[in-house]
Amino acid sequence: MSRAGEGSAPPLLAVDGLAKAYGGVLAVDGVSFALRPGEVLALIGPNGAGKSTCFAMLGGQIAPDRGRVRLLGRDVTGLPPRRLAGAGVGRTFQVAAAFASMTVRENVQLALLGHEGHERTVWRPFRPLGAFAAVPAEALLERVGMAADAGRPVGELAYGDLKRLEFALALAASPRLLLMDEPTAGMAPAGRGDLMRLVAETARDDGVGVLFTEHDMDVVFAHADRVMVLDRGRLIAEGTPEAVRADPQVRAVYLGGEPP
Amino acid sequence: MxxxxxxxxxxxxxxxxxxxxxxxxxxxxxxxxxxxxxxxxxxxxxxxxxxxxxxxxxxxxxxxxxxxxxxxxxxxxxxxxxxxxxxxxxxxxxxxxxxxxxxxxxxxxxxxxxxxxxxxxxxxxxxxxxxxxxxxxxxxxxxxxxxxxxxxxxxxxxxxxxxxxxxxxxxxxxxxxxxxxxxxxxxxxxxxxxxxxxxxxxxxxxxxxxxxxxxxxxxxDLSVIVEAFVVVVIGGLGSVLGAFVAAVLVAELNAFGILILPGVSLVLAFLVMAAVLVVRPHGLFGREEPAPRAVGLPARLWRPLGRTAGTLALLAVAACALLPLVAGPYALAVAAEIALFALFALSLQFLMSVGGLVSFGHAAFFGLGAYGAAFAVQAGLPMPAALPAGALLAALGAVAAGWFAVRLSGVYLAMLTLAFAQILWSTAFQWVALTGGDNGILGLWPSGLAGTPAGFYLLTLALLAAGLVALRRLAFAPYGYALRAARDAPARAAAVGIDVGRIRWMAFVAAGAAAGLAGALFAFLKGSVFPDTLAIPLSIDALVMVLLGGVGTVSGALIGAVAYKSAAVWLMRETDLSKLVLGALIVVLVVAFPRGIAGTLADLFARRRRA
Incomplete structure (x- = not known):
């Protein structure tokens, strides 16, 4: 990514005035921001700030009341998750969800099936999955460091490995944008850094934009290029980790001035 | 007034x-x-x-x-x-x-x-x-x-x-x-x-x-349980107030429906239930539930049959094919009935085990298959054309039922399928001009080579084997994996681009067609079709066979069907208290084999292999 073209090129993701109310209470109140290719952007905020609602709207689980979401200039507001996947959005969930009754390799093969150009394969009824996309599946597993686990049932995996597998699943469709809801939640501290380094590497090498929420501030400040702070449905601060850390308003939101 | x-x-x-x-x-x-x-x-x-x-x-x-x-x-x-x-x-x-x-x-x-x-x-x-x-x-x-x-x-x-x-x-x-x-x-x-x-x-x-x-x-017991289920589902599971409102609604539908057309009242209740579920998938007062536990997640991975197991399966089919050498006409008729019920149970298992979609009204497709075959015969078609006609009618029914059903999940989905079956049952019962109503359609006899007990048994066995192979291959094809992915983690499946709704819809069609084929065979076995081929007891039989076999297996229903159906037939002949004995047997089996017969066996094998 050349830094020179930054100003003129359309952003990867442009969010404009996103809003959602539940029974009169504004959960998300006019959130606007942009994300460049290759950028790792963290969305943080105290509990109940509206992070989950925001994420669910971007991920297609909830339709926004107002606002626009554009991906590479294309309006993708309100598209269901499956269509978003086709449009180049990969995502991971707060509670890692993989296909528990299959092996690690089968999980990745299946995710590759959803990839553009392979939809037809799903409807080819009687050919076994076995050999489908075995090589790219191995390559993906290699990339997340799980090649040795390919034949293991997912049900047996430790939670940290499940999170990494989920990351591999999100990468299967060669996404342009990754939405990661608390990517390291529930992981042992040692594994968190490894996973986030992998995420940052992917963003840098492939020009994928990453938007993630996170509770662990060490993870946020170590791995995000930029941080946005959400409070009561509104963005109250945005900037480099250093700038956000120093922001008095952010300090006020996070428990009486202690640095977040 | x-x-x-x-x-x-x-x-x-x-x-x-x-x-x-x-x-x-x-x-x-x-x-x-x-x-x-x-x-x-x-x-x-x-x-x-x-x-x-x-x-x-x-x-x-x-x-x-x-x-x-x-x-x-x-x-x-x-x-x-x-x-x-x-x-x-x-x-x-x-x-x-x-x-x-x-x-x-x-x-x-x-x-x-x-x-x-x-x-x-x-x-x-x-x-x-x-x-x-x-x-x-x-x-x-x-x-x-x-x-x-x-x-x-x-x-x-x-x-x-x-x-x-x-x-x-x-x-x-x-x-x-x-x-x-x-x-x-x-x-x-x-x-x-x-x-x-x-x-x-x-x-x-x-x-x-x-x-x-x-x-x-x-x-x-049966009449009230069905009505109570309808009430609970309309009101919303777990809601007492919902149960009250829905009970009044259903009771009034009964009171006034009977004035319009006797017998239409239950259909009315089911139609209302279907309408409520389409608009409010969790009933009037029910709340969205956390994603239900997937039905019986298997403890071991599913694998296509290996060389040894495949050979054994082939030998088993060959052994079954030799039955006409030793069995008389009655035994062959019973065997054919068991075989076609096994096909019926396998079709439900595909929906339940692979798709995680529980149907309480699977008899709908069985009955549609039976009537489809009967209509074909009435139109002058021979048996070889009537069998696929039955499967086709059932598949069309599954297209309709599935379109509604895939919008729901869990018990609500199960109840909608039950409603579908009950509506069809009432229709068959009351549309006398088309179905003969309670008198059924008679005179459906197999022709040609299938005209003898041995021939009919062999045909049924062959279709069971073909159905088994087809459903298993489907389960291990990309489609089957996609269906299973939607069962394991629906949100994840959608996020990797799987069209969960359409995949599930097609599962209904595949299972419906297979069940319809079983129903068509049943029509020719009995020589007649009655509305009870669409009725609740038959739907429950299918459920029992799947659960008894093991819902965590790919085709355990085969064993469940053989065990349940032969026990039922034998008990019916030997004792007046067949229901008492069968019920006790089910209770004992439930406690002894919580993973079903085939499921328990498969676990044993898996453990031995690891040891």
């Missing part, structure tokens, strides 16, 4: 009992997640016990004490069933408990005949309320007015129990979040027993209160 007002009051009176039964069912489901099929049996027990007690206890006071005592006794039986049986199967795959309660129901149906005899019993009138009251120019039975007042009274009492007692608070908390209540250190065991006993008490009371209005008979 006055007549309609009186009819409205009759409907309200009927709603009382229905509400009692349904609220109990709803409470039990909310807390224990058990779909208590035996709830109808408890209702029946309440009515029979009330009959005996009111006969014994003399005086007006004795009568009312008898009614309440009957409900209390029923609750005691319920608590016993919970402690002795259900406690052992809470950890089993979801819906397996349904099988246990179904076993109890079967036993109860024979037991009441043993104790009270097969004839309808008519209880005494309620003392003090024998007369009628002139309202709107019509004489309304005083007892009906009592029931009309009782419904809201019980609703109020339940509200007080749920909101003003510690027990009630726990019940509501457990309905919202079971794990949380367990984490709080509440003794779940006794909470479950208490809720089950309360729910059964309500069912027993509902039954006892019917005594002054209706004759007591040994088939009253």
């Amino acid at each position: 006055d007549f309609y007002a009186a009819q409205f009051l009759t409907g309200l009176a009927s709603a009382a009992s229905l509400f009692l039964v349904a609220s109990g069912l709803s409470l039990i489901f909310g807390v224990t997640r058990i779909v208590n099929f035996a709830h109808g049996a408890f209702y029946m027990a309440g009515a029979y016990l009330a009959y005996t007690l009111t006969e014994r206890l003399s005086g007006p006071f004795g009568y009312w004490v008898g009614l309440v005592l009957a409900a209390l006794l029923t609750a005691g039986i319920g608590a016993l069933v919970e402690v002795l049986l259900l406690r052992r199967v809470y950890k089993a795959p979801e819906l397996f408990q349904l099988l246990a309660t179904f076993g109890v129901t079967l036993m109860a149906e024979d037991l009441v005949v043993l104790v009270w005899g097969p004839d309808d019993l008519i209880g005494g009138r309620a003392p003090g309320l024998e007369g009628g009251v002139l309202l709107f120019g019509q004489r309304i039975p005083a007892y009906d007015l009592f029931l009309i007042a009782l419904g809201p009274a019980v609703l109020g009492a339940l509200w007080l129990i749920l909101h003003r007692t510690r027990f009630g608070v726990l019940v509501r908390a457990a309905t919202e979040d079971r794990e949380m209540v367990a984490a709080l250190g509440v003794d779940q065991k006794w909470l479950f027993t208490g809720v089950f006993a309360l729910g059964v008490f309500l069912a027993g009371l509902g039954g006892a209160l019917q005594l002054p209005r209706d004759a007591v008979n040994h088939a009253m």
Whole structure:
């Protein structure tokens, strides 16, 4: 990514005035921001700030009341998750969800099936999955460091490995944008850094934009290029980790001035 | 106008009992997640016990004490069933408990005949309320007015129990979040027993209160359980208020539907239920539930048959093909029936095990297949064309049913499929010009090589083998994996680009076609088609065969079907109490093999291989 073209090129993701109310209470109140290719952007905020609602709207689980979401200039507001996947959005969930009754390799093969150009394969009824996309599946597993686990049932995996597998699943469709809801939640501290380094590497090498929420501030400040702070449905601060850390308003939101 | 007002009051009176039964069912489901099929049996027990007690206890006071005592006794039986049986199967795959309660129901149906005899019993009138009251120019039975007042009274009492007692608070908390209540250190065991006993008490009371209005008979369990399910689903699972509103709605539909067209009332209720579910997938007062536990996640990975197992399977088919050398015509007919039921069960297993989509109305597709074949024969087509015609009609039915069903999940989906089957059943029953109604369609005899018992058996066996191979290959094709992915983690599946809705829809069509083929074979085996090929007992048979085989397996239903069907046929011949024995057998199997017969065997093999 050349830094020179930054100003003129359309952003990867442009969010404009996103809003959602539940029974009169504004959960998300006019959130606007942009994300460049290759950028790792963290969305943080105290509990109940509206992070989950925001994420669910971007991920297609909830339709926004107002606002626009554009991906590479294309309006993708309100598209269901499956269509978003086709449009180049990969995502991971707060509670890692993989296909528990299959092996690690089968999980990745299946995710590759959803990839553009392979939809037809799903409807080819009687050919076994076995050999489908075995090589790219191995390559993906290699990339997340799980090649040795390919034949293991997912049900047996430790939670940290499940999170990494989920990351591999999100990468299967060669996404342009990754939405990661608390990517390291529930992981042992040692594994968190490894996973986030992998995420940052992917963003840098492939020009994928990453938007993630996170509770662990060490993870946020170590791995995000930029941080946005959400409070009561509104963005109250945005900037480099250093700038956000120093922001008095952010300090006020996070428990009486202690640095977040 | 006055007549309609009186009819409205009759409907309200009927709603009382229905509400009692349904609220109990709803409470039990909310807390224990058990779909208590035996709830109808408890209702029946309440009515029979009330009959005996009111006969014994003399005086007006004795009568009312008898009614309440009957409900209390029923609750005691319920608590016993919970402690002795259900406690052992809470950890089993979801819906397996349904099988246990179904076993109890079967036993109860024979037991009441043993104790009270097969004839309808008519209880005494309620003392003090024998007369009628002139309202709107019509004489309304005083007892009906009592029931009309009782419904809201019980609703109020339940509200007080749920909101003003510690027990009630726990019940509501457990309905919202079971794990949380367990984490709080509440003794779940006794909470479950208490809720089950309360729910059964309500069912027993509902039954006892019917005594002054209706004759007591040994088939009253099935009719009430179906209505109660409809009420609970319309109202929203776990919601007592929902059960009340829906009970009034259904009872009024019955009261007025019968004026338009006798027999149309149940269809009306089911149509209303289908409409409610399409607009509100969790019922009128139900809330969205956390994603239900996937049905019986297998402990081991599924694999296509290896070389050894494949060879063994081929040898088994070959051995079955040799049966005509040793068996007579009767045995061959029984064998053909078992084989076609195995195909039927396998089709449901594809939907349930691979797709995680539980159908309570799978007979719909079986029956459509049977009628499709019959229509084809009436149109002059030969058997080789009539069989695929049956499968085609069933597949078309599955296209329609599946379109609705894939919008729902869990028990709601199961109930919608039941509604679909019931609507078809009523249609077959009443559209006499097309289906012959109760007289059925006769004279469907197999032709050509299939005309002999041996030929027909071999044809059925071949189609079973073909169906088995096709459904297994489908399960291990990318499509099957995608379907399983949607079962394991629907949100994840959608996020990797799988079209969950369409994939599930097609699962209905595939399973429907296979079930239809089985139904078409059944039509030719019996030489006739009747509406009961669409009826609830057949849907339940299919469920039992799948659960007995092992819902966590790819094709365990094969073993479940052979075991269940041969036991049923044999018992029917050997004893008058076949339901009692079969029910007891199911109960024992449920406790002994919570993963089903095939599931337990597969686990054993997997363990041995690892050791």
